Structures are given as C-alpha cells and as structure tokens.
Amino acid sequence: MNYSNKNYCIILAGGRGKRLWPSSRMERPKQFIDFFGTGRTQLQATFDRMASIIPQENIFVCTCKDYEHLVREQLPELPTHHLLSEPVTRNTAPAVAWAGVCIHRECADARIVILPSDQIIFNEKAFLKNVLDGLTFVSENDIMLTMGIKPSRPEPGYGYIQMGEPTPFQGISKVQSFTEKPERDFARVFMESGEFLWNTGMFLCNVLYLRQFLIDTIKDMPYRMADLLDMEPEEKRTLYVNEYFPAYPNLSMDKAALELSDNVYVMQCDFGWADLGTWHAIYECMQKQDDDNVIIDSEVMMDDCKGNIIKLPKGHIGIINGLEGYIVAEEGDVLLICKKSDSSSLIRKYVNEAGIRYGEKYI
Template sequence: MKIDKENYCIILAGGKGKRLWPCSRNEKPKQFIDFFGVGRTQLQQTFDRFIKILPKENVFICTNKEYAPIVREQLPALHEENLMIEPVNRGTAPSVAWATMRVCRRNPQANIIVTPSDQLVLNEEAFYQNLEESFYFVSRHDNLLVLGVQPSRPEPGYGYIQKGDFIQPERAKVAKICTVKSFVEKPERDFALMFMNSGEFLWNTGIILSNAQYLNLCFRQLFPEVLNRFDNSRTDITIEEEMAFVYEIYPSYPNLSIDQGVLEHGENVCVMNCDFGWADLGTWHALYEYLSRGEGDNVIVDSEVMIEDSHNNVIKLPKGRLGVINGLDGYIVAENENVLLICKKGDSSALVRKYVNEVQIKYGDEYV
C-alpha cells in the first residue's frame, strides 16, 4: 500500500486498561507499557504501523491531560497540534468528533481511520491490503465501515457484529463487505458460542473507517446542540480559537463511546470480513489465547519463571523477579509494583474489574 496523503488516522489512547490490572495501572495503562519486552509500547507499535502508509503529520492521538506527557515522551515525532488532549473524560465519541472536525478543516477530501492503540496485528501485509480496500470503499461512499474478524473461540470479552447482506462487488471493489444487522457488546459465554457457531457474527475490532465529511455529519447529528455552535466552514480559525471553543463545550458532551453513539444507531454502517491476525490484548484471557504456550500450555509473558506440574496458566512478573510455581492449573499470576494478583483464568475480565473497584474502595488509589 502506497502512502496516501488523503488518508488520516485517529489513535485512541485515553483508556485506563483495568482488565489487565495490576500490570496496567491508572498512572500508566497498558497502551504505554512495553508489555512483551520488544522495546516498543503498544502505542508506539500502533503509531509505527500507520506511518508506513500515511504521512506522520496525518496521525492524531486522542488522550487526556493525565497521559499527554507520556504520549509526548513516547512519540517525539508526533506533531504537537495532532495531540488532542481532552479537558475532561467523556468517552471516545466526543474525542473522535473533535479530531474529525480538525481533519475536515485541514483536508475536506480526507478519509479517516479510527483505531484503538493497544491491538495486536500479526499479519501487517494482510492488514494493509484490507485498509487499501477499505479506504477505496469509504472514499466513494457515505458509509461507516468497521473491520471485523472471524471468531476463533467463544470470547465473552469482545464485541460481536451480526452480518447482513453482501454489498455488490462493483460498489465495494471486494466481496467482503456486508451491511450490519446488529452489534452485541461482550455477551455471556453461551451466547458467544452460539454467535461463533452460527457463522453470522464477526468480532468487532473497534477499527472504523469513513470519509471525513460523512463522519463529521454523523457527529453533528449525534451532538447537534454542541457542534452546531461551531462554524465548520471557517478555514482560517487558529488552533488557539478552536481549543478555546472545545474546552468551553467539552463538559456539555455526554459520556459516550463511538460504538454506542455512532455505530449502533447509524443508518449506513457496514462491516468488512478481515483476516490479518487480530487480537484485542485487553484481557488476561486474550493474552493466553494469542501468545505462544510453553510446556504445560503455560504462557509466560517476558518473565523469569521456574514452573513444574502446572498447566494452562498465564504469568507476568516484573523484571528482577523470579517466580517458582508448582501445582497450579488455570490461573493468572501477575505482579506489578505493590500488587500481586493470583486468580482463576476463566472469564477473568469481570473478576479483575471487580477486584480493581474493591481494592480502590478499601485500600485507595495507590493500588490501582
């Protein structure tokens, strides 16, 4: 895929990453951690992936005031005016609306891809091929296009997309794009198994594409009281004027994700069936499913461990720690700073969130 100056990327990097606690903490969530010991954090790897196919001045990062210094430190090549710092936390929909507004003024003919900052892409060549097809489609049609992947297991921690009718190949360039019947967020395991076996559902990667004008229109319909106060036709507005306006209106936004606000209620939403080796590395269970397993089907994440008579565990310890483990089956063992977590792997996402909330109430913020 050649570099295309018409294409822009918005990377979402404001999440707390609670499901990977205690390694992901409030002061430094998972996207800012070199979780696998490869020398680059997940945010850096996402940035690296996109500047191969579009100019770095076309990459925007959405985050909050707390994490802005970390983003600047980890991405010195990022243009300062492309760092979108939310004054208050209001979910992904308001932050993407703001970034879209800025892209539209910079280039009204732009196409936009919105992506989380903490996903695994195993096959970059296939990923770039899917993006080329996706950008082709959205540049010619007023649609929101979500990238989906075929489920490989009944994962309750992911979102699911029910496919509708195929879009004609002459419109889509490829016969992989369907309309969307429904979105289902994090179903129970029994439902996830039913979705997988039906063949009608894809995992929702959270990666969304659209042409900038249509995406901006969707946000104006979603937030009319807020965005209609801003004259988007003005191309001479300064960054300072825009910031003053945004900081004034931002508290008026509802706390809303882009999935809830735009995708689930949009009229022209489509999904592409992709196969680029995707994983949302937001849960311990997802890490276990996607990383290489050693003896006893244990996953040891960049850690020094002596392990015996133990099976189906995922283990993550700090540098300088040695773990000696015997007789453990199906557990998460994770240590970071002042917290050690040992719990059944199972459907660990909800369990870890529960512990985070209880620890915060009982022991305070320093443990979360």
C-alpha cells in the same frame, strides 16, 4: 511506498486499562507500556504500523490530559497540534468528533481510519492492505465501515457483528445486528452460524460523512465542534474545547456506529487480531508453552502447572507449583493471583476495593 495525502489516521489512546491491572496502572495504562517486551510500547507499535501507509503528518492521537506527557515522551515525531488532549474523559465518540474537525481543517475530502492504540495484529501486511482497501471504499461511499474478524472461539468478552446484505465490493456487507459481550453459549451459537464477526473497534469513513454521522448519533455536539473550523488562532480553539468538552455525552464509537446508526458496513478481514483488553483474551490468543501456560516477557520456573498466564516485572523470578487456570501478574507494589475464568468482573471489583482500602496509588 506511495502515500495518499488524503489518508488520515486517528489513534485513540485515552483508556485507563483497568482490566489488565496491575500491569496496567492508572499512572501508566496498557497503551503506554511495552507489554510483550518488544522494545516498543503498544502506542508506539500502533503509530509505527500506521505510519508505514499514512504520512506521519496525517496522524492524530487523542488522549486525556493525564497522559499527554506520556504521548509526547513516546511519540516525539508526532506534530504538536496533532495531539488532542481531552480536558475530561468522555469516551471515544467526542474525541473522534474533535479530531474529525481538525482533519477537516486540513483536508476537506480526507478519508480516515480510526483505531485503538492497544490491539494485537498478527499479520501486519494483510492488515495494512485491508486498511488501504477500506479507505478506498469509504472515499467513494458515504458510510461508516468497520473491520470484523471471523471468530476463532466463543469469546464472551468481544462484540459480535452480524453480516447482512453483501455489497459488490468483495468482503464488505451491511451490518445486520450487533451484540456486545454475549454469554458464552450465545457466543458459540454466533461463531458456529458463520454469520458473525468479532468487532475490532476500528472504523473508516470520509471526513464529510463523519460529520453527518455525528450529527445523526450525538445530536447537537457536532454543531458546536464545527465552530472550530473558523477559529483562529490555535489558543482560541483550545479554550473553546476546554469550555464545551465536559458537556459532551459519554459515548463510545462502538455504540454510536453499531447501535445508533443504520448506515454501517463491515469488512471481513483475516489479519489475525486480539484485543489487549483482558487477561483471559490475551491468554486465548497467545502461543502456549508446555501444559498450556502463557508466560509474557517473564522469568518463571513452573512445575505441575497448567493453563496459567504469567507476567512479572523485569528482575523478578517466579517459582510456581501446582497452579491451574490462574492469572499471576505483578507490577510495582501489587501482586494479583486470580482465577482466569472469572477475571473480567473480579479485577474491576479488586481495583475498586484496593483503591478504597489502600489508596489510589495502588490502582
């Protein structure tokens, strides 16, 4: 395949993954585990996918210092200076700003795709075509472009992007509005209107516009980051980041692009997507077995059970009778049994309470 040496990728891999507890733990969050038993972790699968259309030497990975060793262990092929280890967690926008400066040092007219490390892509061929089409679009237009998916259900755990005025480029429209995690009734209205797309958290832009976008949305942070362009050697730049990064705002790319910017567009995509964010969302997107149960890489005997999602460790056998609509997840020294419909808020509560009562090793 012919690569464009101006195409770059930023993979975001610093999340804690608390909503998938206990399978996702603080010491090894969801992006660093082989969640589906494929032989590759979510981070590795994302890297493999992007490396099929973007040169490996053009891929950056952003994580926090606690997970730097996991990235190095799982991606030995990643260039050392392309692993950006944040000294403190400041969400995704500051991480993207740092990566953007590093990319600008290498290629002043780069075009960039920014994506999480923990998403499920069902049609990789269609996904990669959409990425390449999007990179072509942003190379010619100074805008922020996000990738949206037509909703298949009224999922309250996702963000909803309203499509506005269409562009001459097929499938791309200006973003009219954005609603983060609406109530289910509103999500149903959005889905049935045909005007809304799910937010995938993936963004594309050219590197020069990325700088202007960050100046407009995060004020003084990009000016300090831009100083890195003139800094040599690498050690000096690292010291600079360690000194100033803690002062940066806690701001996500989703909020910066979809709530704080009026120059954002959305591409309607159809590659099959799910956010590996909550147990309920995973249940909804996975193929169901008998009685609508979802069993993820586990050995389970189920009798008179319906609508459950089960994930157990290797070597463990689950025998379950009479259960309906539950999550059963075990990892290490923690077993979770929780109503699936209430899981998003309850799991955060249980993580916090378990940490206080039993210690951080259990979270």
